[in-house]
Amino acid sequence: MRFFRFLCFFIPLSGCSSYHPLPLSNASVQQQLRTPAAKALQIAAAQLHHPLLASVPLNFRSGLGPDQAAILAVLLNPKLRADRDRRGLAAAQLIQAGIIPNPTIGYTRDFVTGGSTAGTVTAFGFTGSWDISALVSHGAKVAAALANLQAIDLDVAWTEWQIAVAAKLALYRVMALEEELSRARQIATDQQQTVDTLQAAVDRHEKSVLDLAAAQASREDARATELTLEQELDRQRLELKKAVGVLPETNLSIQEGVALPSHFPLPSDVELVADLENRRLDLVGLRQGYQSQEQTVRAAVLAQFPKIVLGFNPHSSDTTNVHTAGFGITIDLPIFDRNQGNIAIETATRQKLFDEYATRVFEAHSDIATAVADIRSLNRQVAAAEAALPVLRHLVDIAKEASDQGAADVLGYFQAKTNLNQKSLQIIKLKQQLVDSRIALELASGRYLPAGDWQIKSE
Numbered sequence: 001m002r003f004f005r006f007l008c009f010f011i012p013l014s015g016c017s018s019y020h021p022l023p024l025s026n027a028s029v030q031q032q033l034r035t036p037a038a039k040a041l042q043i044a045a046a047q048l049h050h051p052l053l054a055s056v057p058l059n060f061r062s063g064l065g066p067d068q069a070a071i072l073a074v075l076l077n078p079k080l081r082a083d084r085d086r087r088g089l090a091a092a093q094l095i096q097a098g099i100i101p102n103p104t105i106g107y108t109r110d111f112v113t114g115g116s117t118a119g120t121v122t123a124f125g126f127t128g129s130w131d132i133s134a135l136v137s138h139g140a141k142v143a144a145a146l147a148n149l150q151a152i153d154l155d156v157a158w159t160e161w162q163i164a165v166a167a168k169l170a171l172y173r174v175m176a177l178e179e180e181l182s183r184a185r186q187i188a189t190d191q192q193q194t195v196d197t198l199q200a201a202v203d204r205h206e207k208s209v210l211d212l213a214a215a216q217a218s219r220e221d222a223r224a225t226e227l228t229l230e231q232e233l234d235r236q237r238l239e240l241k242k243a244v245g246v247l248p249e250t251n252l253s254i255q256e257g258v259a260l261p262s263h264f265p266l267p268s269d270v271e272l273v274a275d276l277e278n279r280r281l282d283l284v285g286l287r288q289g290y291q292s293q294e295q296t297v298r299a300a301v302l303a304q305f306p307k308i309v310l311g312f313n314p315h316s317s318d319t320t321n322v323h324t325a326g327f328g329i330t331i332d333l334p335i336f337d338r339n340q341g342n343i344a345i346e347t348a349t350r351q352k353l354f355d356e357y358a359t360r361v362f363e364a365h366s367d368i369a370t371a372v373a374d375i376r377s378l379n380r381q382v383a384a385a386e387a388a389l390p391v392l393r394h395l396v397d398i399a400k401e402a403s404d405q406g407a408a409d410v411l412g413y414f415q416a417k418t419n420l421n422q423k424s425l426q427i428i429k430l431k432q433q434l435v436d437s438r439i440a441l442e443l444a445s446g447r448y449l450p451a452g453d454w455q456i457k458s459e
Contacts, residue, residue, distance in 0.1 A: 125313065136305055186417075
């Protein structure tokens, strides 16, 4: 009896986990969202290990460059914190898959309460049993959980890389909008000067009111463009902070000397698609997920075998004081339930994963081809537009000189300046499209290209 009491009290307590509350309060959330100190971020950036991202030093005094924004996003973006929690869940599932069922023990006592009680004693019995059917699919379940953990690790790394590239793109878009806004303000200033000049000419009866009205309409259009770009820039700055993972009130400065690239070198088509399925982390992760499902199907097939429970009766006594020992086996008869439902579900899930993988590979090849075609076209468009700039600058100089000498109307000079600024604005937009296309190529090919490698003029 003492041994039985010891088991009753000790077994439920041995190896038990204790409860630790995690309060969801405003203070705890704010603490989670607080940006770490600069020194801590620099150390974390130096220690970053990622299959696609190379570690770069962070220097907050000189501002953020594209690569620094990418690394900072991996360190700070709150979405990644929540996504990385999936690793803990998968690890817990692996632990659960490796646990086999506990054996059960029992103890009974039967007291004699009436009847022919002569020579009778109190009966007792010890029993034990163990469901061994779980051992049949144990190995397959562990293998499935392990493959699932590896798949989630790769999927998290893929998400980290996507967010890093998105932060880099957001910074380039801020740079582009700043340049566009600068040009738009210059155009608005030129249009205002045109209006002022025409107003003076109308007052002298040298120009018509129609000419003045047309100039005023152009000025209002230029002003509307300026205001629109100011709004887009404010929004894009917030998008950059969101992509990096800092609060909206945080001050983020962009590194000086970083310019929008005019040309992107392109690897060969063969190089872009070579080893694509091993280079893109999402495809590698999908393969691991498929292997996990393969083992899940195997476990479901193994689980169709009848459930077997072994029972033991090491020592028991009846009321006549006869002592016995024995064992028993309980087997389910698979007449109705042969686990056919779970087998069908897991098999269909496996086919779905197979088709998803094939579709993702197809889309990757298509996306690479589209991005390459866009980059080649934009490379030519930027080159052609930049080739026109010297001509337009020369026209501005000629118009300025003619205006100063009184040989031409000053309106011609303002119009030449506006044409030059409009062409510059067009080039900025083309460069931004070039950046967007190159980011699309990075995502499609699974190749991270540091910003410093983007302006090599070779193809």
